[in-house]
Amino acid sequence: MTPPKQKATKQTKLKILHRRRTNIFGSAHFIKSFDDDFDSTKLAQVPIRIQRLDALWREFEETQEEIELLEDGEEDFAEERQEFQALYYELKTSLQSKIPVQPPVPPPAPVQPISSAIPISSSVRLPEIKLKEFSGNLDDWVSFRDLYVSLIHTSIQLTAVQKMHYLRATLSGEAARIISSLEISANNYLVAWKLLKERFENPNLLVKRHVSALLMISSMKKESAQGLADLADEFDRHVQLLDKLEDYENHWNAFLVER
Template sequence: MRKFSVPSLSPPPYPSQAAISANNLQLPPCDTEVFRGDYSSWPTFRDLFTAIYVNNTRLSYVEKLFHLLRKTSGEAKEIVSKSPLTNQGFDLAWANLKATFENKRVLVNRQLKLLFALPVIRTESASALKNIQSNINGCLAALAMYDIDVSNWDPIIVFLCSNRLPETTLSLWEQTLVDKAAIPLWSPMDTFLTQRFRTLESITDVRCPSPPSTSTYAFQQQRTAQQHQNPSGRRNFHTLPTYRLQHNVFYAQSNNMFCDFAKNV
């Protein structure tokens, strides 16, 4: 008997993720904001400009300097414009920018000012709690990026944040502490703030009054107009409705209302 071999069925090859990204995925253009000489925005501008322009092998050095002139203004542009628009000028301009704004002490002081100048929250507000939480986490992340060890800053951060919280939120935070004599950590407080502003958002959403209906709003507007026309509240007989007969139907007419009364015949 003749034997037949069955060919093995293998799934069709799928394109790699790199091929999919290169052929189908259209990413929006990535570019930097104009750098105006702000110390706080320098790290972001430095890293983005390096990734997009400095490391771009298709650009010549004079083209990189041209883009650097376009992406700077104010004091930063004055520093860049002092270098000649040549291939040798880019390295000089980029080095001068780094020498001027790569000031770790100033960058750290900016973050410390933000941290110690957190606003005091007077009312129970979800947005205010989110802002103070994001500001603290942002400052801690920036300080860690500048090689500042903030791993032991929990007592300082918790104390600063507690002094800015409203009374009810602070009371609820204290209730979460099992050991009142222990030094609390920032991580549990960070989690508590997230739960707290979500609770406030839910309460606001539930208790938010529904807008008045169109008929109710029109009636209120009519009553307000009548009160302005007759603020004393006395009955004005000149505005009483008048009646007239037409086609076996009584018509009652006033300044604000028309009524029809069928005549009994």
């Protein structure tokens, strides 16, 4: 028999996870509203919306797996998975179809080595991976870190020297200055990444920053569907980041959970 305290903790976790899953569905439906109301003036937003949709897919899978582990077969989850998968595939296909097809670009000439001290062959080009630049703004750290780790840091196709090149290329401002004294080398890559994490990986401070950002979200000056979608996206961005920063026992959003 499950002790009362353990059962209460399990119910609290499930309540938070169900709330998170509802937020994920809500964010996906806001993207659907964008897709339904799309016109050519919003074309530049399409790649960003696709990136956000892919992030929601990963968050849904993680959240759904946690729910299923806690509820241990108490419910049939096929319906939730099918509903979100259907929504994801429909939106991904529709959004991608809006991006104009670009004509093939002839391959550029081989790049010469920058320096003999950098062990990269002139015949090898780094694959193009687009990352949002990180300047040292704490509000952007979690999203930058997660995307960089998934695309670059954990990649088994890239060498440490190549990862160091990507890291340098994606940093600016204060963040770039932190590793500016390090030469581009395999040995310095992990040193550079450790320096960045020591400077910006401050969960308590990040939680305070995102909670403050939530409380300071500006109200709409003029009612509109786009304005409402942008407001909800901004709120949901901070909610999702805070979910990643806090554990269940001391969950930051207790004031958002219905008692």
